[in-house]
Amino acid sequence: MTDFVHPALLFILGALPIPFLNGSIRKAYLLLIPALAILAVLTMQSGSYGATRFIGQDILIAKVDKLSVVFAAVFTIMALIGMIYALHLRRAGQHVAAFVYVGSALGVVFAGDYLTLFLFWESMAFASAYLVFAQRSGPAIRAGFRYLMVHVSGGVVLLGGVMLHGLTTGSLLFGPIEGGMGVAAYLILAGFMLNAAVPPLNAWLTDAYPEATVTGAVFMSAFTTKTAVYVLARAFPGTELLVWLGTAMALYGVIYAVLENDCRRLLAYHIISQVGYMVAGIGIGTELAVNGATGHAFAHILYKALLFMGAGAVIYVTGRRKLTELGGLYRTMPLTVALYMIGAFAISAFPFYSGFVTKSMVVAAAGQDHRAWVVLALTMASSGTFLHTGLKLPYYMFFGKDQGLAAPEPPRNMLVAMAIAAILCIAIGVFPQPLYALLPHPVDFEPYTGVHVTESLGLLMFTALGFVLFLRALDPENTISIDTDWFYRKGARHFMWFAEKPLARYEKAVSDVSETVALPLLHRMARAGLRIDLNGVDAVVNGVARAILNGGGVLRRLQTGVVTHYALAMIAGVIAATAVFAVVWR
Amino acid sequence: MIKRVVFFFGDATHAMQRRRLFYLALGLIVIADFLVAREHAEYLWDRLPGWSAVYGFGSCVLLIFVSKFLGHRAGLMRREDYYD
Numbered sequence: 038m039t040d041f042v043h044p045a046l047l048f049i050l051g052a053l054p055i056p057f058l059n060g061s062i063r064k065a066y067l068l069l070i071p072a073l074a075i076l077a078v079l080t081m082q083s084g085s086y087g088a089t090r091f092i093g094q095d096i097l098i099a100k101v102d103k104l105s106v107v108f109a110a111v112f113t114i115m116a117l118i119g120m121i122y123a124l125h126l127r128r129a130g131q132h133v134a135a136f137v138y139v140g141s142a143l144g145v146v147f148a149g150d151y152l153t154l155f156l157f158w159e160s161m162a163f164a165s166a167y168l169v170f171a172q173r174s175g176p177a178i179r180a181g182f183r184y185l186m187v188h189v190s191g192g193v194v195l196l197g198g199v200m201l202h203g204l205t206t207g208s209l210l211f212g213p214i215e216g217g218m219g220v221a222a223y224l225i226l227a228g229f230m231l232n233a234a235v236p237p238l239n240a241w242l243t244d245a246y247p248e249a250t251v252t253g254a255v256f257m258s259a260f261t262t263k264t265a266v267y268v269l270a271r272a273f274p275g276t277e278l279l280v281w282l283g284t285a286m287a288l289y290g291v292i293y294a295v296l297e298n299d300c301r302r303l304l305a306y307h308i309i310s311q312v313g314y315m316v317a318g319i320g321i322g323t324e325l326a327v328n329g330a331t332g333h334a335f336a337h338i339l340y341k342a343l344l345f346m347g348a349g350a351v352i353y354v355t356g357r358r359k360l361t362e363l364g365g366l367y368r369t370m371p372l373t374v375a376l377y378m379i380g381a382f383a384i385s386a387f388p389f390y391s392g393f394v395t396k397s398m399v400v401a402a403a404g405q406d407h408r409a410w411v412v413l414a415l416t417m418a419s420s421g422t423f424l425h426t427g428l429k430l431p432y433y434m435f436f437g438k439d440q441g442l443a444a445p446e447p448p449r450n451m452l453v454a455m456a457i458a459a460i461l462c463i464a465i466g467v468f469p470q471p472l473y474a475l476l477p478h479p480v481d482f483e484p485y486t487g488v489h490v491t492e493s494l495g496l497l498m499f500t501a502l503g504f505v506l507f508l509r510a511l512d513p514e515n516t517i518s519i520d521t522d523w524f525y526r527k528g529a530r531h532f533m534w535f536a537e538k539p540l541a542r543y544e545k546a547v548s549d550v551s552e553t554v555a556l557p558l559l560h561r562m563a564r565a566g567l568r569i570d571l572n573g574v575d576a577v578v579n580g581v582a583r584a585i586l587n588g589g590g591v592l593r594r595l596q597t598g599v600v601t602h603y604a605l606a607m608i609a610g611v612i613a614a615t616a617v618f619a620v621v622w623r
Numbered sequence: 624m625i626k627r628v629v630f631f632f633g634d635a636t637h638a639m640q641r642r643r644l645f646y647l648a649l650g651l652i653v654i655a656d657f658l659v660a661r662e663h664a665e666y667l668w669d670r671l672p673g674w675s676a677v678y679g680f681g682s683c684v685l686l687i688f689v690s691k692f693l694g695h696r697a698g699l700m701r702r703e704d705y706y707d
Contacts, residue, residue, distance in 0.1 A: 291690075292686065292689065292690045292693065293699075295686060295690030295691065296690055296691070296693075296694040296700055367630070367632070368630075368633065371625055371626045371629040371630070372625060374629045375628070375629055404666070405665075409666055412666070413678075416675075416682070417678075417685075417686070420679050420682035420683050420686070421683075421686045424683050436632070436633050486659075487655075487658075487659035487660060488656075488659045488660065490659075491652060491655045491656040491659050492674075492675040493675070494655075495652050495653065495656050495674075495675035496675040496678060497679060498648060498649055498676075499649065499675075499676040499677070499679035499680040499683070500679045500680065500683040501645070502645075502649060502680055502683075503679075503680050503684050503687070505645070507684065507687055510687050510688070510691060511687060514700065515703060516694075516702065516703065517700070517701055517702075517703050517705060517706075518694065519698070519699050519700075519701055526706055527706075
């Protein structure tokens with residue numbers, strides 16, 4: 038047995054037979070591969086694997102250390118949960134895409150050089166875009182296309198940064214960016230930040246995720262942003278810019294979530310908010326902060342997937358996704374409500390739920406680093422998180438005004454997947470030590486102190502008081518919110534307007550001028566030219582030719598061939614010459 | 624069991640009980656916050672019992688009204704066919 042089986046290979050090669058399998062064999066196979074991948078991650082040894090040279094560069098297919106293992110562990114666990122949630126699908130396409138997507142994310146996590154990273158990075162974008170296209174509605178296809186365009190643009194920026202980095206440092210090996218931040222580092226950072234959905238590069242997320250299929254969105258919520266968190270943690274720990282952007286993100290997401298009417302779009306804004314904690318943690322860069330960011334990514338993947346699974350279950354059984362159209366489902370979907378609420382408590386960082394033991398590490402790290410404003414902003418974002426995912430969304434989706442929807446519980450496989458995620462959310466919250474043991478640095482942090490518990494409960498329950506008192510102000514409205522996608526959605530339209538209106542008008546004016554003025558003028562000139570040619574040039578040429586011809590005829594007639602004629606001509610010539618000579622001489 | 628808990632939070636018949644429990648919980652949390660030991664007080668607010676309750680309530684209200692202001696007055700919220 039080897040020390041290392043690349044889990045990316047398991048998923049990507051494992052995707053090939055899926056279309057040829059059917060029924061329960063396919064279901065068993067879909068669960069077997071993630072299970073094998075979890076085993077592969079648990080048994081792998083630290084070290085470098087697959088070192089080779091390609092186009093004169095050192096390539097390292099897989100580098101295994103604590104940071105990559107913790108991300109790989111949660112990715113493979115999530116793949117198993119996501120697959121259970123998607124087991125009822127009849128078409129193979131989404132399973133194949135999900136496998137390639139998970140495999141590519143794992144490829145990024147283990148990549149030891151930028152070329153390997155870039156290849157998996159791009160393949161992740163394409164595989165995940167399929168999960169949006171598979172929804173097959175017009176808005177989904179348009180959103181999927183925008184998603185792809187944004188990620189391909191981000192990929193180009195990343196590639197540019199990688200090339201520059203390779204040229205300046207002479208190596209493409211992937212690790213902490215050393216020395217000052219140059220152009221190359223900023224380009225790489227921008228490419229990574231795009232995938233982490235750092236504003237203003239965030240709108241692709243809230244645009245595409247709500248349009249994805251019910252099962253696809255669960256995968257999407259887990260992988261793209263978290264691989265970005267991983268690469269940021271690997272390459273840019275301690276980058277001051279990330280502290281501020283991350284803190285701003287945490288608040289950005291909760292502010293938009295107040296305005297949101299689409300249930301999955303609201304949850305997508307909370308991904309931005311939660312990834313903000315991770316980005317800020319990486320920016321702070323201390324051991325506690327990086328541990329917090331990594332641990333929070335681990336917990337986030339599970340509770341966010343649980344929330345997306347809950348909202349997806351509602352969409353699956355009701356076909357509706359707007360909060361204004363939902364309500365009163367608790368009577369027929371109590372299990373979904375309970376499982377969703379576990380995810381909501383976990384994201385809100387209630388004691389004994391996973392968010393409590395991970396989010397608080399980031400906040401504590403900001404406190405230890407003497408960043409009071411960051412602590413206050415992140416605490417405020419915590420309040421907003423509970424306000425939306427723990428109160429507003431479940432209230433309007435499951436309770437609130439009864440819309441009389443006939444909504445049974447979702448299929449059993451969906452409930453099982455949600456239950457596994459829920460159990461993990463509670464298990465991490467109650468027994469954080471196994472997760473802490475996985476984190477990249479030694480953990481010296483105790484989440485369960487009396488003051489931390491009472492402060493968290495005070496913050497959250499008085500947020501609930503605010504919710505109860507100002508409930509009417511939170512009523513969802515039938516609107517959409519403008520985000521930075523405005524620039525390319527409206528911008529593209531303005532570009533098309535420019536192409537269709539001013540540019541096309543200019544083009545038409547130019548062609549009109551050429552048709553009405555230039556072309557007739559040219560025609561007339563050509564006709565005049567022809568006339569000059571025919572009547573002038575040709576006439577002269579013909580006249581000269583005719584004159585020469587006639588002259589020739591006359592000359593021919595002079596050449597009689599009779600000697601006496603020539604003698605006579607010579608005599609006449611002599612007389613004429615004499616006469617001329619005489620005149621001239623005199 | 625799960626069903627009964629969910630119904631307790633949903634049904635209008637328990638509204639009164641729910642409210643009492645809620646306010647009881649709020650009171651207990653504030654009292655508990657005065658009783659716990661505060662050893663590592665980094666900032667001024669860390670030393671104030673009940674601070675997190677005030678801050679939580681204030682944050683909630685601020686977030687609701689700032690967001691709605693941005694949505695309605697600053698024009699972030701648009702009709703659903705805005706991009707069509």
